[in-house]
Amino acid sequence: MEHYFSIFIAAMLINNVILSQFLGICPFLGVSKKMSTAVGMSGAVLFVIVMSCMVTYPVWRLLNRFNLNYMRTIIFILLIATLVQLVEIILRKMMPSLYKALGVYLPLITTNCAVLGTTIKAAEGGFSLLESIVYSLGVSCGFFLAIVIMAGIRERLDNNKDIPKAFQGMPITLITAGLMAIAFFGFGG
Amino acid sequence: MEMFLMAVSFAGISGLLAGLILGVAGKIFYVKTDERVEMIRNELPGNNCGGCGYAGCDDYASAIVEKSARPDMCTAGIGPENIENIKNILKGKNENMLAEKARYEAQTMREDQSMCKDQSMREDQSMYEDQSMREDQSMREDQSMCEDQSKREARTIPEKQVMYVKCGGNCDAAKSKYKCYGINSCEEALLLPNKGPKACKFGCLGYGSCVKVCENDAISIYKGLAVIDGDKCINCGKCRQICPTHVIHGRPFLKNFPEIVCSNTDKGKGVKEICSRGCIGCGICLKSCSTQCIILKDNLPEIDYGKCTACGLCLEKCPSKCIVDKNGLLTYNLRRANDI
Known part of the structure; x- marks a missing residue:
């Protein structure tokens, strides 16, 4: 139990997917303008990361057996894209309400490097199935944490008129992201 | 060679399988869509404001x-x-x-x-x-x-409208009964004694519930009063719906129509005591109006925008300066920019 807990915490805080591995910067900067969209996006990311970790695990085993480890990137991209498409098609038919909630974000996630990076790290870390599920949960919680903190800060920044004109908008957001990364660096000890 | 074949066949087979699964799933879970929806969607502005009453x-x-x-x-x-x-x-x-x-x-x-x-x-x-x-x-x-x-x-094609705040009582003009801290929205302020710290019960509370719902950043709070930028307003009506004191109204766009910026229906003396910018119901605007398009109702003037020619006589004559026009609003914004 302690083992799983440490995997979870390490993935969420110490090796935070956005702020220390620099994966998934695009949604981090693009979808963090409003709290509601940030929460929707991270919900969709959680869903997709956990699902794709479960799907890529047996495929990784198969690749290992045939000594095809170097093929992991292309095969995983294929798998994740198919999975997201499949989930989208099924949701649209079976659960229209969930489709409406996640619909905008699902295509964004299809080729997201955070998803691919998580599956590859889980595979290379030599995790068992349960371990990789816990790892992916940790990663997506870390994503949630970072993007929601960012959205909260940006909502406040938008109302701040004291920011010099040259720094308004994206520059101050990037500076904020850098400061957040330094703060999260502290978790590494 | 064997390695190469293996890799190619692995990628090829998994690609084929993925395509097959997607194709089959697409057939099984097919949802019929109408191409007209897409065409109509292209005619709409696409800013998903929800002003029509639908989700987007x-x-x-x-x-x-x-x-x-x-x-x-x-x-x-x-x-x-x-x-x-x-x-x-x-x-x-x-x-x-x-x-x-x-x-x-x-x-x-x-x-x-x-x-x-x-x-x-x-x-x-x-x-x-x-x-x-x-x-x-x-x-x-x-x-x-x-x-x-x-x-x-x-x-029934609606005329393009623009929203304005029917209150001019900023913190210089309107008197407050008490100070309060930690209020985040107008709905919360309405629960306080006397329906908010402002002495006037009809006016804008200034806690920015409208600012939060505005998708186009057209509203800002200046000196405790919501100000709507008419050029940015797209008339989605969200601010009008959320405003708990119903102080946001619409007027026709295009012209520099005068706006009455007071909603207080009390008699003159009571208004004068609590707000220097409030309408005292004197009726000078009625008398000065060149087209007789203003009527007095509940101690407040009402402008018939069908007849109004935007001559500007009423706002010159108004003793408490509670009639403004778009230019007046602009100078208001200009002053605000200089303040900062």
Whole structure:
């Protein structure tokens, strides 16, 4: 139990997917303008990361057996894209309400490097199935944490008129992201 | 060589499998969509403001096609030519579907009428027969029905409006009864004693509930008063809906029409005590108006924007300066920029 807990915490805080591995910067900067969209996006990311970790695990085993480890990137991209498409098609038919909630974000996630990076790290870390599920949960919680903190800060920044004109908008957001990364660096000890 | 073949075949097979699965799933879970929805969607502004009452432009476009929603409900950035295009898209379908829509319209009209009748508590069997006869007739003459319908729609195309805050009581002008801290929204402020710290119960509370719902950043709070930038406002009406004191109103766009920026219906003396910018109901604007388009109602002037020529006499004469125009608002904003 302690083992799983440490995997979870390490993935969420110490090796935070956005702020220390620099994966998934695009949604981090693009979808963090409003709290509601940030929460929707991270919900969709959680869903997709956990699902794709479960799907890529047996495929990784198969690749290992045939000594095809170097093929992991292309095969995983294929798998994740198919999975997201499949989930989208099924949701649209079976659960229209969930489709409406996640619909905008699902295509964004299809080729997201955070998803691919998580599956590859889980595979290379030599995790068992349960371990990789816990790892992916940790990663997506870390994503949630970072993007929601960012959205909260940006909502406040938008109302701040004291920011010099040259720094308004994206520059101050990037500076904020850098400061957040330094703060999260502290978790590494 | 073996390694190479292995890699290629692995990638190829998994690609094939993925394609196969997706193809089969697409067939099994096929959801029929109408290409007209996409076409209508292209006519709409696409800022998903929700002013039409639907969840967004996509939702509204599908509602036009599937639920026969009126094509003129979009309040933001849609011109008469867009509405005409939408109608043409709807007409572009075959005769069969045209008749179906006409029947649906006739049905909804009948429902409307029967609802009206319920309200007036009159039950008349012959009316129903009359209506069903009319419905049959309308099915036969669906073409003329559609013309009628388009006429009806043409009449109801809304004029482009812009929102304004009907209160001028910023923290310089309006008196406060007490100070309070930690209030985040107007709804919370309304729960405080005396319905908020401001002495005036009718005015803008200034806690920015409207700022939060505005998608276009058209509203800002300046000196404890919401100010709407008329150039940015797209008239989605969200601020009007959320405002707990109902102090946000719409007026026709285009002209520099004067706006009355006070909602206090009390008598002059009571208003003067609590706000230096409040309307005291003196009626000087009525007398000065060149077109007699102002009437006094509940101690407040009301402007008939159909008759108003925006001559500006009323705002010159107003003793408490509670009538402003768009330019006045602009100088207001200018002053604000200089302040910072």
